[in-house]
Every structure is written in C-alpha cells, then in structure tokens.
Amino acid sequence: xxxxxxxxxxxxxxxxxxxxxxxxxxxxxxxxxxxxxxxxxxxxxxxxxxxxxxxxxxxxxxxxxxxxxxxxxxxxxxxxxxxxxxxxxxxxxxxxxxxxxxxxxxxxxxxxxxxxxxxxxxxxxxxxxxxxxxxxxxxxxxxxxxxxxxxxxxxxxxxxxxxxxxxxxxxxxxxxxxxxxxxxxxxxxxxxxxxxxxxxxxxxxxxxxxxxxxxxxxxxxxxxxxxxxxxxxxxxxxxxxxxxxxxxxxxxxxxxxxxxxxxxxxxxxxxxxxxxxxxxxxxxxxxxxxxxxxxxxxxxxxxxxxxxxxxxxxxxxxxxxxxxxxxxxxxxxxxxxxxxxxxxxxxxxxxxxxxxxxxxxxxxxxxxxxxxxxxxxxxxxxxxxxxxxxxxxxxxxxxxxxxxxxxxxxxxxxxxxxxxxxxxxxxxxxxxxxxxxxxxxxxxxxxxxxxxxxxxxxxxxxxxxxxxxxxxxxxxxxxxxxxxxxxxxxxxxxxxxxxxxxxxxxxxxxxxxxxxxxxxxxxxxxxxxxxxxxxxxxxxxxxxxxxxxxxxxxxxxxxxxxxxxxxxxxxxxxxxxxxxxxxxxxxxxxxx
Ligand SMILES: [Zn+2]
Numbered sequence: 001x002x003x004x005x006x007x008x009x010x011x012x013x014x015x016x017x018x019x020x021x022x023x024x025x026x027x028x029x030x031x032x033x034x035x036x037x038x039x040x041x042x043x044x045x046x047x048x049x050x051x052x053x054x055x056x057x058x059x060x061x062x063x064x065x066x067x068x069x070x071x072x073x074x075x076x077x078x079x080x081x082x083x084x085x086x087x088x089x090x091x092x093x094x095x096x097x098x099x100x101x102x103x104x105x106x107x108x109x110x111x112x113x114x115x116x117x118x119x120x121x122x123x124x125x126x127x128x129x130x131x132x133x134x135x136x137x138x139x140x141x142x143x144x145x146x147x148x149x150x151x152x153x154x155x156x157x158x159x160x161x162x163x164x165x166x167x168x169x170x171x172x173x174x175x176x177x178x179x180x181x182x183x184x185x186x187x188x189x190x191x192x193x194x195x196x197x198x199x200x201x202x203x204x205x206x207x208x209x210x211x212x213x214x215x216x217x218x219x220x221x222x223x224x225x226x227x228x229x230x231x232x233x234x235x236x237x238x239x240x241x242x243x244x245x246x247x248x249x250x251x252x253x254x255x256x257x258x259x260x261x262x263x264x265x266x267x268x269x270x271x272x273x274x275x276x277x278x279x280x281x282x283x284x285x286x287x288x289x290x291x292x293x294x295x296x297x298x299x300x301x302x303x304x305x306x307x308x309x310x311x312x313x314x315x316x317x318x319x320x321x322x323x324x325x326x327x328x329x330x331x332x333x334x335x336x337x338x339x340x341x342x343x344x345x346x347x348x349x350x351x352x353x354x355x356x357x358x359x360x361x362x363x364x365x366x367x368x369x370x371x372x373x374x375x376x377x378x379x380x381x382x383x384x385x386x387x388x389x390x391x392x393x394x395x396x397x398x399x400x401x402x403x404x405x406x407x408x409x410x411x412x413x414x415x416x417x418x419x420x421x422x423x424x425x426x427x428x429x430x431x432x433x434x435x436x437x438x439x440x441x442x443x444x445x446x447x448x449x450x451x452x453x454x455x456x457x458x459x460x461x462x463x464x465x466x467x468x469x470x471x472x473x474x475x476x477x478x479x480x481x482x483x484x485x486x487x488x489x490x491x492x493x494x495x496x497x498x499x500x501x502x503x504x505x506x507x508x509x510x511x512x513x514x515x516x517x518x519x520x521x522x523x524x525x526x527x528x529x530x531x532x533x534x535x536x537x538x539x540x541x542x543x544x545x546x547x548x549x550x551x552x553x554x555x556x557x558x559x560x561x562x563x564x565x566x567x568x569x570x571x572x573x574x575x576x577x578x579x580x581x582x583x584x585x586x587x588x589x590x591x592x
C-alpha cells in the first residue's frame with residue numbers, strides 16, 4: 001500500500017525523532033543535539049547524533065542516517081510502508097484502508113511484492129509437504145525426529161520433483177515471471193524457460209525478526225548437489241543481517257543466545273526447549289549478525305561442529321564477537337558432532353550442563369593453541385608461553401588483564417611473575433592493544449576531485465539547514481543547478497524551494513526517497529560540519545570559500561555542457577566568467 005505524501009508528512013511530523021530514537025538508544029543532550037552509542041556499529045564513544053531541529057539522525061562513525069522512518073526501517077528491518085504504519089499507530093494517526101484494486105497492487109512497494117511472493121511460496125511448500133507429493137520430505141523430517149508441532153512451528157515444507165509447479169502456482173496468483181525470479185524462487189534459461197529454483201528438497205523458510213518470510217534454505221533429498229541451497233540475496237534478503245530462528249530466539253529470556261551451524265541444529269534445539277538458538281544463513285557468521293544479536297543479548301555461545309572446520313569457524317566467530325563487543329563462550333559437544341546429535345543421545349539436561357560449562361572464548365583459544373604445541377619439547381613449550389603472553393596483551397583494561405594473567409599462570413603451571421614479565425615485554429614491543437576495526441558502512445569510498453566538490457555542496461547544505469537565515473545570501477550566488485549529481489541537485493532544489501517559501505523541513509525532504517542508501521546520503525548532506533571555526537573572520541572566510549567552491553564546480557560543468565554552435569555560447573561563457581570574477585572579489589559574510 002502506498003500512502004499519500006500528506007499522510008506520510010503527518011505521520012512523520014507527529015513522531016518526534018528524539019522521542020522515538022530515545023526508546024531504543026540512550027541519548028544525552030549536548031549543545032543543540034542529542035548523542036548516544038550508535039546501534040548500527042560497535043563503538044565506545046557516542047558518535048550517533050539526533051537533531052530535534054532537523055528531525056534527523058546521523059552517525060559520524062559509520063555514516064548511518066535518515067529521518068524517523070528510516071531509523072525504524074533500519075533498526076527493526078521494516079519496509080517503508082511497515083515503518084509508516086508502526087509510527088501511525090504510535091501517534092494515533094488513522095491510515096486509509098488498504099486498497100486491493102489491481103491498480104493499487106501494481107503501485108505497491110517492490111519489496112512488499114517480493115515479501116508477498118515469498119509468503120505464497122512458503123504456503124505452497126507447506127501444503128506440498130503435507131500432500132501425497134511430499135511423502136519423501138515427511139519421511140526425512142520424521143527420520144530426524146521432528147514432531148508435527150515443530151514442523152508446523154517452523155513452517156517446514158517441501159518442493160517436489162516437478163520443475164516448474166511453483167512458478168505455475170505463482171503465475172496463477174497474478175505474479176510476473178520477472179518478479180518470481182527477483183524473489184529468488186525461479187531461474188530463467190533458453191532451454192527450460194522460467195523454472196523453479198528449488199525442487200526435490202525439504203524447505204526451511206527463513207523469517208526475519210518480525211516473522212516475515214524473506215527467503216528459503218532447501219536440503220536436497222538423495223545425493224543431488226548442492227546438499228543445501230539457499231535463496232540468493234534479494235532486496236528483502238540480506239544474508240549478512242539476518243539469522244535463522246531469530247524471530248523466536250529474540251523472545252527467549254535465557255539471557256544469552258546460542259549460534260549454531262545449520263537449520264536442523266536450530267530446529268532440534270528449539271524442539272528440546274533451547275529457544276535461544278539461531279544459525280547464520282549458509283554463510284559464515286558476520287559482524288552485521290553479531291550487531292543484531294547484541295540488541296537482544298550481551299552473551300553469545302558458539303556451538304559449532306566438533307570437527308576441524310567447526311573449530312576454525314568458532315575461532316573466526318570469536319573474532320567477530322570481539323569486534324562487535326559481545327561476550328562470547330564456546331560450547332564443547334564432544335564426542336558428538338553437533339547439537340542435534342548430542343541432544344538425541346544425551347538428552348536436554350546433559351545439554352544444559354554443557355551450556356553451563358561453556359568455555360570462555362579466551363580459554364577456548366588458548367586450548368587450541370596448546371594443542372598445536374608439544375608440551376614435552378622445551379622449545380615448543382616456550383613458544384606456547386610466548387603466544388599466551390601475546391594474547392594477554394589484547395586485554396585493554398589493566399585489572400582484567402591481571403586477572404587473566406593469574407588464571408593463565410594457574411591453568412598452565414607458569415610462575416605468575418615470569419608470565420607478567422613476559423606480557424610486559426610484549427606490550428612494550430608491540431603496543432598494548434590492537435586498534436579496533438571500524439565496521440564499514442558497506443559503500444566503497446573513493447577519493448576524487450568530485451568528492452571535493454561534493455564536500456563543498458554538503459557543507460553548504462548543512463550550513464543552510466543549521467542557519468536558514470543565510471539563505472538569501474547563498475541564493476544570490478548559488479542555484480540548485482550548481483549541484484553535481486542527480487541526488488544532490490534534487491535535494492538542493494527541494495531545500496531551496498522550502499527556504500524560498502518559508503516551509504523549512506529537512507526531514508520532509510527525505511520522504512521523497514524510500515531507499516535506505518539514499519536516506520543515508522541525504523542525512524550526510526545535512527550533517528557535514530566544518531571544524532575549528534572560532535572567530536567571525538574564520539566563519540566569513542569559510543562561507544566565502546564554500547560558496548565559491550560550489551559555484552565554481554557548477555560553472556565548470558555548465559561550461560562543458562554548452563555547445564559551441566549554441567548561438568548564446570559566447571554570451572553565456574562571458575557572463576559566467578564575469579560572474580565568477582565578481583564572486584571571487586565579493587565580500588559576503590554569513591553574519592551582518
Ligand atoms: Zn554508527
């Protein structure tokens with residue numbers, strides 16, 4: 001359902017961004033803005049700012065930004081429409097009833113259509129599993145000792161051996177081949193036309209935190225390849241930011257979460273009552289997933305297979321948890337391979353016991369390190385001690401480091417003073433701690449002259465939103481056409497228009513965009529500040545420089561676009577040149 005601009009504007013303006021964000025992030029007032037710890041990247045100092053004046057948020061650390069609608073979209077993984085709906089409910093704004101006409105359907109947000117297709121597919125697979133066609137799938141799940149209730153709870157299904165029945169079914173519901181392909185459920189080639197992506201597989205619907213089906217995992221029956229097949233990334237399915245089982249695990253009150261390798265592990269654990277289990281989605285555990293877990297818990301237990309690959313995955317997972325600032329532990333499942341097998345053989349009480357005895361990630365790492373060294377060989381043993389000392393250097397806090405030095409000395413039978421000296425010598429050599437790596441915003445940032453021009457444009461847009469009264473002085477020299485890309489020009493046009501008519505609202509400008517990435521970029525345009533401006537003279541100079549910078553770049557570009565056979569060519573060139581000369585000499589100040 002697409003809402004009118006007026007409704008969106010009303011919903012947005014009746015939800016103050018400071019109130020809404022304040023429900024999720026602890027904010028403190030600093031000057032005109034509020035600051036807190038960014039919920040979208042891991043940090044210790046608050047670079048996440050919320051402006052009541054602009055009704056926008058912006059993170060100076062990772063560049064996340066937008067208005068109150070974007071915030072909810074990103075925080076709760078909602079579509080634009082869902083975020084509007086949630087905010088309307090919050091503010092008591094009545095939304096128009098959903099329109100089911102064909103025309104309205106066509107207008108619906110693309111993401112919503114992909115969600116609808118995935119939902120219909122989940123229903124279809126679910127039905128197939130319970131029909132005669134799905135007997136083989138049913139036998140598989142029963143063989144894995146899943147109860148009917150569990151199968152229903154996870155919406156498990158089956159894609160049968162016919163290679164285009166889902167496509168046929170979805171076409172009947174009115175969806176186009178291109179949409180079905182975009183939803184990741186079909187492929188197209190010359191030989192077979194549009195055909196199902198999944199067939200002869202038991203199907204695991206993947207739901208996001210708010211229960212919507214966003215993709216599937218399918219396990220083949222028999223020896224087909226690949227054994228597990230997952231939906232590709234789509235506009236609604238970002239593998240690095242979702243976890244299987246999170247929709248249920250987020251409500252578990254265990255105080256910790258368990259991350260395991262596969263769908264079957266999660267399902268077996270939930271069936272046994274361990275509803276805090278989640279799995280990454282056919283890819284390695286990512287920082288994005290760790291940040292999502294951090295919203296619900298501060299302790300994550302890694303439960304990977306007890307083989308070499310599992311150990312490697314655990315070591316990697318430990319690094320990711322550290323980076324995200326989440327406390328980690330590692331579960332030992334030996335002699336069994338995975339949680340599913342362990343629970344089947346030893347029962348839930350024994351599993352619970354293993355959870356209680358889960359090893360801290362630090363001692364898991366040192367144990368693996370010890371296994372790689374021969375303790376009967378003095379040379380190898382010394383090397384092991386050196387490695388321990390190096391690892392101990394990673395603790396930033398003196399007290400914590402000291403506690404670990406004592407624990408390690410006791411565990412590995414090393415004289416505590418010797419170990420302390422060794423740690424001190426490594427610390428002196430290599431610096432105490434490794435700098436924490438800052439998560440990337442996902443966008444590659446390249447530096448070019450274009451970036452310099454854009455920086456000036458951002459500085460000017462921010463200045464205009466911070467001090468709207470400078471507008472007449474700016475518009476005397478700069479026009480929206482001077483802004484370089486489409487997005488910048490579009491935003492400048494709207495801001496200039498608003499300032500011209502006296503209805504200034506940067507957050508409303510964002511309502512023209514529904515894409516998160518565009519919101520981020522627009523938020524950046526309104527949050528680029530100059531630092532080190534103290535005197536009035538510095539302000540005057542900066543103001544002049546920025547206006548010259550923006551106008552100059554605009555002038556250069558317009559000059560290139562002029563055609564020499566344009567009858568006005570000479571006139572325009574000369575006029576532009578003259579105007580630049582006047583601007584360079586002009587005495588313009590933001591203050592009077
Ligand atoms: Zn951030």
